[in-house]
Amino acid sequence: MELRQLEYFVAVAEERNFTRAAERVRISQSGVSAQIRQLERELGAELFDRSARAVTLTVAGEAALEHARATLAAAGAVGQAVGEVTGLIRGHLTVGMVIGCTLTPLFDALAAFHQAHPGVEISLLEDSSDRLVEGVRTGAVDLALIGSAAATPEGLDALTIISERLVVAVPAEHPLAKQRRVTLRDLVVYPIVCMPPGTGLRSVFDQACVAQNLQPAIALQASAADAIADLAARGLAVAILSDSMAARYRDRLIAHTIEDVDTPALLALIWKSTHSPGMRELLVHTGQAFTNPPDPRRSREPSGPSPDIRATDP
Template sequence: MELRQLKYFVEVAKNEHFSMAAETLHVAQSALSRQVGLLEKELGVELFEREGRNVKLTPIGKMFLEQAMIALKAIDNATQLIEEYLEPERGIIRIGFPSSIASSTLPTIISAFKKEHPDVRFHLRQGSYEFLTEGIKKREIDLAFIGPVPVSDPDLHADILFSEYFYALIPETHSLAQNGSLSLYQLERDSFVLFPQGFVLRKIVVDACHQAGFRPFIPYEGEDLDAIKGLVSSGIGVTLLPETTLFGNMPSGTIKIKISHPEVKRTVGIIIPKNRPLSPSEKLFYEFVLDYFRHINLWT
């Protein structure tokens, strides 16, 4: 079995058409058909059912496709690892992050890193808490920023970079807008604008409200941070957000107020896999991040 045959097979499976796959691969259709035929002969099974000019996978072909894609991905990862050992300054790093650090924390870190390592490239993927933790475990991303930090997951190594408080974001027309701080129970009768069920930022806020002695009324939900801020700006509700999401990004018509009771805060950190070593480029970035925040924490 040759690597070329696996690549040809996967491309035909994707296109469900030999001539289209051949065009994508820039090979003659006859050569493509011959290699797939040799693969089927070696395996002793038919991978495709022919339907005129189109093809579709047989049941065993579907199972083989799943494993073939895993094998090809593993080979790509191994090749990238070798390339990065030879030239760690030219690697590609897949970074996951939540929306709550997208506007300030992440751009600042990457900008500082690129000044010292301009040729390292990044693939950035934003996602939910579960997406970030599972993405690391499944090798879909290499490192991830996350908050709060999962400190007890057996498959992840986590470093806490900093802790931050949540602030109440309210319309400037709100009766509490002139207060220097507030107790969370003072928002008991307000409508809340929060992330949907399953988002960790929602859970933090709801748990804090329960601690303050009430169940929040949540008629408005949104997955986009700016949309949530915009709804508060329009005057239809209030929300609680981590402080870093409000740095230099306060929507017009809103006020942020410190919460005096209960204490609402979260940790923010970086997670990496426990079950595999980082590539040279990934390690370079990981150590840079730790050192970057170590220096910040010394001065705060």
């Protein structure tokens, strides 16, 4: 039995999919499958039920999962202990980023961290906020930038980067452009273009509509603010954006704050554990990168107020 076999086993168990697990551990799917089969032969039991579309654990797999996680954690702790003594940090960190978001201060933090600690390998992945939260909870993701419609997820530490209200953005000739106040009921009579589910903006909008028993017509979805603005500027739909997102398109669109949507869309960094020396150092670099508001000229996400630290500094 090898540590890499346990790593692949845990990856498949958490992803419930051999393809996604292979992408996560950065080898071919056939390689993951072969190693899992070898592990099953050594243990004398099948660990996964492969009959359904989603891969699920067998009884034997359920029994083995926590032990496999504990073994991998113990092996990682050995390297961390040696690193702390020698002053050299090694290992691997996975950083997640919600789809449709590109914050250059985060990239600056990763670059500074890499320069300071070249022995730590960094992986960067994009996913929905819900999946990133789950990844942080299970330990598959160490640090994640998520969009949220409320306070950060229970049980996780967080650094709020941006907190902004929603706006509707339309061309100057659109009827909504001439109104002084715009409510949800005013805008849901029109086709809407917005971010996809799993983003903070979409979560805020969906929850506000549900609260008022409104059923908006989501005609178009895009994960980039530029695409949403372009579609709205062409009259295809009204755009739902954040305040500073819409500010970048004042030459083409007129934006109104949605009066009856008080809940802000949050963009936050979340993490679960700071036991890893590498994770502690990464948090130091990300905290420094976000001490000042992101420069909108360097970012595709909205700028906002200075970050609100929701957790004790590691």
